[in-house]
Amino acid sequence: MPIKTPFFSRTSALCESMQWKEWAGYYAASTYGIPHDAEYFAFRNAAGLLDITPLFKYQVTGPDAAKYLSRIMVRNIEKLKIGRVTYCCWCTEDGKVVDDGTVMRRDENEFFVTSADPCYSWFSRFLRGYDVELEDVSEKISGLALQGPTSRDILKRVCDANLDELSFFGTTKTKGDGFQMFVSRTGYTGDLGYELWVENDHAITLWDALIDAGRDYDIRPAGLTALDVTRVEAGLILKDVDYYNALHCLIDDRMSSPFEISLGWTVNLDRDPFNGQMALRKEKENGSNWAIVGLDISWPEIEMLYNRHGLPPEVGSTAWRDSIPLYTDTSKKVQIGYATSGTWSPILKKNIALATIEKKYERFGSKIQIEMTVEHKRHTVSAEICKPQFFNPERKTCTPKNSQS
Amino acid sequence: MSQKYDAIIIGGGHNGLICAAYLAKAGRKVLVLEKRHVLGGAAVSEELHPGFTFSVASYVVSLFRPHIIRELNLAKHGYEVIPMDCSFLPLPNGDSLARWADPNRSRREIARFSKKDSEVYPEFSRVMTHMGKLAKTVIDHPAPDITSLNPKELKALFRLGKTFKDLGPELLHLNTKLITMSALDFLDLWFESEVLKAPMSVSGIIGTFQGVRSPGTAYVLLHHYMGQLDGAFRSWGFSKGGTGGISIACANAARSFGAEIRTESGVQQVSIKNGKAQGVVLENGDEILAKSVISNLDPNRTYLKMVGEEHLEEDVLKEVNRYKLRGSSGKVNLALDRVPEFSCRPGVGEHLKGDIAIAPSIDYLEKAFDQAKYGEFSTRPYINAVIPSLTDPSVAPPGKHILSCFVQYAPYHIKERAENWPDHREAFGETVIDTMAEYIPGLRDMILYKQVLTPWDLEQKMGLTEGNIFQGELTLEQLLFQRPVSGYAKYKTSIDKLWMCGSGTHPGGGIMGAGGELCAKTMLQSRAV
Amino acid sequence: MSNKYDTIVVGGGHNGLTAATILANHGQKVLLVEKRSIFGGVAAGEEFHPGHWSTGLLQDTGSVRRNVITDLSLEKFGLETNGKRASTAILGKQGKCITISDDETQTAQSINRYSEKDSEAYLTYKNFITKITPFIRDIMDQAPPDLVSMGTGDLWQLAKNGLKLKRLGKATMMEFLKVAPMSVQDFLDERFETDFLKAGMSVPAVQGSFTSPRSAYTTLNLLLWECLSSDEVVGGPQALTSALVKAAQKSGVDLKSDSDVRQVVLDEQRKVKGIRLDNGEEFFANKVAATCAPQEAFFQLLEPNQIEYSLEHGIEHFRSRGTTAKLNLALSKPLRFNGQEDDAMFARTGNSWLEMEKAFDPIKYRNFSSEPILETHNTGKAPEGCATFSILVHYAPFELEGGWTDTARNELTENIIDTLSQYSPEVRDSIVGSELLTPIDLKERYGLPNGHIFHGEHAVDQLLTRPIPSCMQYNTPINGLYLCGSGSHPGGGITCLPGYLGAKRILKT
Structure with a gap:
């Protein structure tokens, strides 16, 4: 049975749809209202407030904290500056991804790590020889994501952080009326937004303050259904959908390296030994087998297919997560991969998807075929391979202080 | 000679019944002979107290081969296993783990x-x-x-x-x-x-x-x-109506294919002529002829009682004699007038619907074992308890419950002599109740009926030699091509036309059904029947 | 003197000395570093009481392999074998004693005093051992097949071993397969009836294992021990060490004692560059042969981030629970056991299954036996008219409940002497000096992980693939680091084979 997050008294009162999902053993609202569109547009036009408490959270402290995390992460954490956050993944010794998440450097010797899967056991395996303390704070710290163009204005009203100076992937400690928290300028929507980390005891105070302050800024609680659309638009991959935790894979074929899931840019190879270094060096040299790409699926062709049946194009308003075969754009269709998640993008007016394809077919701008079932019959429509980032507004990364100067 | 059978199966345990069903399904004329008044062997349900149906010996189902259920259409004949949702471990310090x-x-x-x-x-x-x-x-x-x-x-x-x-x-x-x-x-x-x-x-x-x-x-x-791997997420479960339900389903399936099953027909011995099994002699003296005889009994009984030393070559006899069956467990079945609640996790929750283990620490288990090594039953034994009546209300009257305790260790050779068990039976039962009562306050007052089965009782009642619930220890030297004895591991015995299908054959014990199935299939493939 | 070498051998025990000499004999420039001031490791004799010498921790030199002796020309350096297995007195209470000697007929006669049946059974038993010995020796004397890469050669070797097994003849083969997984108690019960004989015979099967005679697979250990035992080295372990040191010196090995290795130094590609000593001194070589325990090689000599998790996990779970203590006794007069008629260098107690089992039980609960099982060795190294007894004591845990305090040590010593007194009443009065080495001391003195006398238990999953599959060929996932100690095939005991086979493996690269 799932359990409740500290926000449950608020979220359950607001969740009129009664649609819940289980997320890491917690109840998580799928959508507060039906349909979820308002929540999606809150993320893109105003502010959406999402309970992200189910993420796993770890605190790493001690003189060797940076060295220790560098041994685990594919990124060189020793280079991360205080007050900065980095997104990265961590691998097995075979260079296969275990999980991805963010690492925040709160102080010289204090780090905060988030992950999608429970990783305490994995992290603890590398403690030997390091003067650090690893603590699982998942059940002590609550999280909220406040995402959308008005999020900064709302947040300014509830805490004393200098948000005009907090740049993309920056983090700072701050307090408001009756609570203390860490705020990081991060998120899973690809928009301007913040993630807020607060002790459970102060969770409700924070929620109420945000809702109160946000009233004039169109704040709205948002659920996972809306989030899923935004994350596909932003091209952000999801564990157990776009890739799998290598430790849980029954067969090696299901495992992925960072290079294969578009996280190659997070890998710092030339430094002290870290998990997966040897294998990743080799893979860098010999090339990878797979790549995650974006697909822009031809709308005219979809329209044509439906037309044949006398139907208007029917595309769901929610994101999908099925494995859909992909083929070469040749007369003899050869399967070259599979799409793992996709959505109709209300803001781009495009049908987009994230897909895993054989590395040799990763040519941006080239055409492939994707399977599509219309009226119980299988067809294919063409799609263009693009970088896996469809929506990337300037406001996501820009900081008022800097843009003024 | 009109009543001559293609095969006679000695023992109506689940393996014997499955073997019969497969042979009958292939068109053979089969007779199953069971000594007791109920079928099932160790997989048996009995109403020992009015309204209470006990899974007397074997009490949970895990490994029953799913292809047997499909091939014999057992669901149609009443096979139904309800999966267990929880494994519960009460601890003496008032904590618990589910x-x-x-x-x-x-x-x-x-x-x-x-x-x-x-x-x-x-x-x-x-x-x-x-x-x-x-x-x-x-x-x-x-x-x-x-x-x-x-x-x-x-x-x-x-x-x-x-x-x-x-x-x-x-x-x-x-x-x-x-x-x-x-x-x-x-x-x-x-x-x-x-x-x-x-x-x-x-x-x-x-x-x-x-x-x-x-x-x-x-x-x-x-x-x-x-x-x-068999496609079942949870592999342990209760059989509806007790584990005897499985045996009844197997018997029904066998009958539906034309097999004949007789209870209260104990076999005295296999009749052997010129080194060949040609039928069986019943305890009442009747002889029934058959082209093949299949024993569902353990190797010890099959070779030494049904066949007899005089028919065994020296090396076979030597191997049979070194086959080890040291029984180590007993069973205490209780009828209760309400739900037993655990002080460490009060209430009648889902945690009671699975298996409950009294195994609080490694040292506890080892100490329990040490006593058995020296011929005593454990004063604080490992107990695997279930309350099947919470999942299957048909086994007890409304509001009443069954607490079934599998208890280890209870060595067959207690204080050197198994025959001494009747003198220790009462104390053994009390030990188990005392142990359980440490976790279940007021247990004693709830007991309406109790049945205590020592390894000696399992031998006397069910014909399990030395009370071994698997018809022989599951150690490597008695598994695979060496189960039960090397050279005769493929359901064949050293006696021509005599076969074996019980847990004492590959792949071993538990309610699996594999012995019965593989024996029948081996016989059919080699046109031995 | 340059500090560059072809191979650096870490650890100057019998395996280290063997490996260094083989490598040097093949033209390599070799440095051998030893932490202590004496060479020999567990086979180094030491004076623990004026004039009284133990011969090291292990006492039986009956399994030093013939090919090692020949290859290193040890006989040229003073090594003598006496051409037969040393005699062992199997002791029982109430003055019972059977002497097992190299002479089977004589042994059978000795047994015959207690049981005619057993004396016949002994001959049958020995006959079985003789039949399987070539097969067992073949497997133990060669490097294990490489299951990791499984090349054609490895498959062929496996197939050959399979064929050899079949060639034993169906009956012997079936019997071997039947008994190998059995408990030694069941195995001996099937054959013998004399309690103290069975108990004493079973001791080698449980030596160095967290097992009692009723544990499965202990028969396999008994058979391995029986098949590998042969000629005893005259002068015991100490004589062997002395010959090995001479051979190493003669071959040009640089022997460096009192040198504690702090680190094996790797380059950026995690290849071996050399070693650094505790005093900061560095020596360079692109191969290091570690004859210390695998646990020490990986956990003490390398940085934590230099070894991958699977390796760390594998080595961490290489089971090495120390179960043995050692007591050296200086006696004022020669010691005879009750009922002993023939001379015997070794003696074993046990007396009955029940008593052995009772000796085993406490270690499960982190205690030592109140009446331990003893393997005594008359070292022969004592002043005129006196005697020195070196005793392996089973069972004593590494982590004793309450710790190895002086009280605990005294209690164990008392337990041992009390036990011994039941077989030789005058022992207590003739003790002039003693030295107890608990598993903690064994770790301290010899670097044995958890005080385990074989570096790791001889369990089925820790033989052949010893210590773990990725290191079973003496090489390791660290390029240039080799394991050539008792933690490698064929394991502990004084065989010199891990060093010998490991060196051969290094020469192949």
Whole structure:
């Protein structure tokens, strides 16, 4: 049975749809209202407030904290500056991804790590020889994501952080009326937004303050259904959908390296030994087998297919997560991969998807075929391979202080 | 000679009935002879107290081969197993651990004792699934004879070898560990918390005369994982109407194919002429002829009682005599007038609907074992208890319940002599009730009826030699091509036309049905029947 | 003197000395570093009481392999073998004693005093051992097949071993397969009836293992021990060490004692560059042969981030629970055991299954035996008219409940002497000096992990693939680091084979 997050008294009162999902053993609202569109547009036009408490959270402290995390992460954490956050993944010794998440450097010797899967056991395996303390704070710290163009204005009203100076992937400690928290300028929507980390005891105070302050800024609680659309638009991959935790894979074929899931840019190879270094060096040299790409699926062709049946194009308003075969754009269709998640993008007016394809077919701008079932019959429509980032507004990364100067 | 049968099966246990069903389905004329008034052998349900139906001996189902259910259409004949949702471990310090089918719920429970352990389960389970795949290859086929140079045997051996080689060196090594290590050492590879290791390790010792630290006990841990491979998420369950329900379904299936089944027809011996089995002599003196005889009894009974030493060659007799069946467990069945509640987790919750283990620590289990080594029953035994009436209301009157306790250790040779058991029976039962009452306040006052079965009783009542619930120890030297004896491991015996189909044959004990099925299939394939 | 070498051998025990000499004999420039001031490791004799010498921790030199002796020309350096297995007195209470000697007929006669049946059974038993010995020796004397890469050669070797097994003849082969997984108690019960004989015979099967005679697979250990035992070295372990040191010196090995290795130094590609000593001194070589325990090689000599998790996990779970203590006794007069008629260098107690089992039980609960099982060795190194007894004591845990305090040590010593007194009443009064080495002391003195006398238990999964599959060929996942100690095939005991086979493996690269 799932359990409740500290926000449950608020979220359950607001969740009129009664649609819940289980997320890491917690109840998580799928959508507060039906349909979820308002929540999606809150993320893109105003502010959406999402309970992200189910993420796993770890605190790493001690003189060797940076060295220790560098041994685990594919990124060189020793280079991360205080007050900065980095997104990265961590691998097995075979260079296969275990999980991805963010690492925040709160102080010289204090780090905060988030992950999608429970990783305490994995992290603890590398403690030997390091003067650090690893603590699982998942059940002590609550999280909220406040995402959308008005999020900064709302947040300014509830805490004393200098948000005009907090740049993309920056983090700072701050307090408001009756609570203390860490705020990081991060998120899973690809928009301007913040993630807020607060002790459970102060969770409700924070929620109420945000809702109160946000009233004039169109704040709205948002659920996972809306989030899923935004994350596909932003091209952000999801564990157990776009890739799998290598430790849980029954067969090696299901495992992925960072290079294969578009996280190659997070890998710092030339430094002290870290998990997966040897294998990743080799893979860098010999090339990878797979790549995650974006697909822009031809709308005219979809329209044509439906037309044949006398139907208007029917595309769901929610994101999908099925494995859909992909083929070469040749007369003899050869399967070259599979799409793992996709959505109709209300803001781009495009049908987009994230897909895993054989590395040799990763040519941006080239055409492939994707399977599509219309009226119980299988067809294919063409799609263009693009970088896996469809929506990337300037406001996501820009900081008022800097843009003024 | 009109009533001559193609095959007579001695013993109406589940394996005997399954064997009969397969043979009858193939058009053979089959007769099953059961000594008792009820069918099922150790998989039997009996109404021992008005309104209470007890799974007298075997009490949970795990490994029943699913293809047997399909092939014999057992669901149609009443086979129904309700999966168990929880494994509950009450602790003497007032704490407890419940492991659930919901992985996140289990994770949170285990994290109270060890955060690391709470997260390791998926990895453990991944490896065990690979191991289970291998084990499945082994249990679903007759064991290849590695000493033979016959091309067919070599082929089977090669197939097995390939399965092993495909595992890769790490898993291959792990497989060696699994076969040879102690259950505890094997679990140590993954887990650190005793609260987890103690109840998990006991699955390695159930039915054996070994402790959780004894080498060779890790193998049985696998059985928990094989169920998953058969497409069932949870592999342990209760049979509707008690475990006898399974036997009844098997009997119904056999009858539907035309098999004849007689109860209260004990067999005195197999009649053997010129080294060939030609039928059986009943306890009442009647002789029934058949082209083949199949024994569902354990190897000891089959060879030494049904056949008799005079028909055995010296080397066969030697092997039969070295076959080990040291029974180590007993059973206490209680009828209760209400739900037994545990002080460490009060209330009538879902945690009572699964299996309940009294296995609070490794030292506790080892001390229980030590006593058995010296011929005493454990004063604080390992107990695996279930309350089937919470899941299947048909087995007890409304509001009343059954508490069924599997108890280890209770050595067959108590104080040197098994015949002394009747003098110890009462004390043994009291020990079990005392142990349970430490966790269930007021247990004594709830008891409406009690049945205490010592290994001696299991032998007298069910014909399990030395009370061994698996018809022989599950140690490597008595498994595979050596079960029950090398040279006669493929359901054949040293007597022409006499076959075996019980748990004493490959792949061994538990309600699996594989012995009965593989025996029938082997006979049919070789046109022996 | 340059500090560059072809191979650096870490650890100057019998395996280290063997490996260094083989490598040097093949033209390599070799440095051998030893932490202590004496060479020999567990086979180094030491004076523990004026004039009284133990011969090291291990006492039996009956399994030093013939090919090692020949290859290193040890006989040229003073090594003598006496051409037969040393005699062992199997002791029982109430003055019972059977002497097992190299002479089977004589042994059978000795047994015959207690049981005619057993004396016949002994001959049958020995006959079985003789039949399987070539097969067992073949497997133990060669490097294990490489299961990891499984090349054609390795497959062929496996197949050959399989064929050899079949060639034993169906009956012997079936019997071997039947008994190998059995408990030594069941195995001996099937053959013998004399309690103290069975108990004493079973001791080698449980030596160095967390097992009792009723544990499965202990028969395999008994068979391995029986098949590998042969000629005893005259002068015991100490004489062997002395010959090995001479051979190493003669071959040009640089022997460096009192040198504690702090670290094996790797380059950026995690290849071996050399070693650094505790005093900061560095020596360079792109191969290091570690004859210390695998646990020490990986956990003490390398940085934590230099070894991958699977390796760390594998080595961490290489089971090495120390179960043995050692007591050296200086006696004022020669010691005879009750009922002993023939001379015997070794003696074993046990007396009955029940007593052995009772000796085993406490270690499960982190305690030592109140009446331990003893393997005594008359070292012969004592002043005129006196005697020195070196005793292996089973069972004593590494982590004793309450710790190895002086009280605990005294209690164990008392337990041992009390036990011994039941077989030789005058022992107590003739003790002039003693030295107890608990598993903690064994770790301290010899670097044995958890005080385990074989570096790791001889369990089925820790033989052949010893210590773990990725290191079973003496090489390791660390390029240039080799394991050539008792933690490698064929394991502990004074065989010199891990050093010998490991060196051969290094020469192949």
